[in-house]
Amino acid sequence: MEASRKLVRTFGGMILFSLECLVLTFQNKTKWNQVVEQIFQVGVRSLGMTITAGLFVGAIMAIQIDLQLKDFGAEAFLGGLSTSATLRNVGPVLIAFLLSGKVGAYTSAELATMGVTEQLNAIRLLGANPIEYIILPRIWAVVISSFLLLIVGLMMTIFGGVMFAEIIGVNALNYIYNIPSIVTGWSIALSVVKSFLFGVLIAVVSCYKGYYARGGSVGVGAAVQSCSVTNLMLIILFDFLLSMASSTLQDLFNVGYL
Amino acid sequence: MYLLGVQSVPIIFVSLGFVGLMMILELAFHMRLVLKHDALVPAFSAVLMVRELGPVITCLLLTSRIGAGIAAEIGSMKVTEQLDALKMLSIDFIDYLVIPRWIGAVFSACTLTVLSIAVALFGGAFLATQKLGTSPGEYLNTVFFFVKFSDVVRCLIKAAIFGTLIPFIAAYQGFTCGTGSAAVGEAATQAVVRTSLSIIIADFILTYLFYAI
């Protein structure tokens, strides 16, 4: 009972929080030059990690799909199937997991620190709205840079798959030629939509958790922890919901199949 | 220490349940695309769950919960000079702080991986009956036919190794934490990021060793 009340309060709070940010954005209160600056900071910091993660995720999926296809003698489909499975599903989820740590937890730690050292209160007292000055630039920067990083990471998964195929002796060109035969426009659209939504989730959760952190250095640690747990859960939940929606739409209108 | 593992149970179960559902959806799509029928969806999803996603996703979730927790805890102990106090009492804090967490983390990683795969398969069975029209019995039959005992052993080895990575990287980040509340946040963040990345890389290496050679 207590737990469910807490759950409702957190998610209600997050929705109100994102609404407030949206309203302020539409009132044109966003400092876009700060957003650009933040995007560069976040992007440069996380690019190397995203690329590494993308490569390995692609390779892992290629190994697994290869193993399963061998049982049926359908190795010819390796390129298409592993790329499709990675792009639609495993890729966005795993890379978003890492970004929620790198970008999300970092943002929430930064905001939580500003909160517990009373920097946010200082801004309030000096007559400004911290959401406008601190949160808005960060939330948009995180949305945009997470989205871009996810796209980069997904491209790297394709590359990782190709590299691994070459290692295990599947011709890289065959692998690549097979990709368009399975990966449909619909799948790419799905993975782009997922990437964008995960970017929004990471931004809202980490800003919310950081902004409302209380209680010294322990509070900062707790904010980081709770931010990454919430992020991971929501990413998995929304991944399922989007896949569900996509499959329902495809069945209804019979689109997206070859 | 394994209290931490127990607290993570509901979160991990709910998440892996959804992963199980999702696997069925996605594989059904791909199977229809390539093989034009979906009888093998349960088998494929179960194999992929046990070999790959089960341990990886469970341990990534554990990382954000236990890993960030350990780094933040040890980090704040350092900031508030509790570590120095332990040193003064000549207590070896590897023994005192890290070893119990290590045992706890390995134990929770293994048990939670097994349990969460079970939950995911359960979720998969549910969706398979709904969407594909296989009966739960058929589903279980194919699962047991395709998932071999060696897969389960390898899955446990993976979980144990990931479970080892979590407390050690997190504790290291905690011990090397700077001063002030900003540093504690930094330590927790670094712990999550580095552990997650190490888990993915370790997973690649292990999968390669187990299956590709």
Add this chain to the structure above:
Amino acid sequence: MIVIEKLSKSFTNLKVLNEISFSVPSGECLFVLGKSGVGKSVLLKHIVGLETPDSGSVIVGNKKVDVSDIVILSQIRKQCGLVFQFPALLDSVTVFENISFGLRARGLLKNSKEIEIRVKEKLSLVGLDESIVEKYPSQLSYGTQKRVSIARTLAVEPEYLLFDEPTTGMDPIATTGLNQLIKKLTAQLKITTVVVSHDIKSALAVADRIILLENGKIVFDGTPEKFKSTTVKLAQEFQMGF
């Protein structure tokens, strides 16, 4: 004029403030003393609406502090300057931007020349050199950060100046300097000052009036001279302590 009436506040079953009432006339320098954790900082935060009272009210000037009324609250906050216990400088921007933040946010000064003059004036008021304006807070020592934070508060020229433990973490020389600064500000600018502290030495040197808090109640209220001769046990203990 700040009037506090029957103010109560509890945190998880602990009654921190229990029906506290007092008022601070304009131009007075009031020290609120008490042991650590007695709710002094909480009291200050009620004045600027960073905490919501369980019951009772706070009136600043002629307006009642009401957290739900954003317009009134921002008017009150414009009149008040609060110096936090820790410097609370924004660490992503320079000293100059920190000090001028309030001026820009409130639109007090538009002209960048005027802003520059104001920043330099306030820096010299707290005894700092102009050369640090381009530095970031993390490059400064704790004492300097604290002075910058005071300069930031003074930059918007508040009518009411509130200090939360101003001398914590400062060396004795800096403490004396700060005490003289507070004295100067109240004497010259006729600012109303409320200082929350456990530094009895500063209180006796600077205050017009001292209030002593214990267990959520006021146990002493009077001039420093009276404080020295009072029979209240805690006040005597405080004086023995130094």
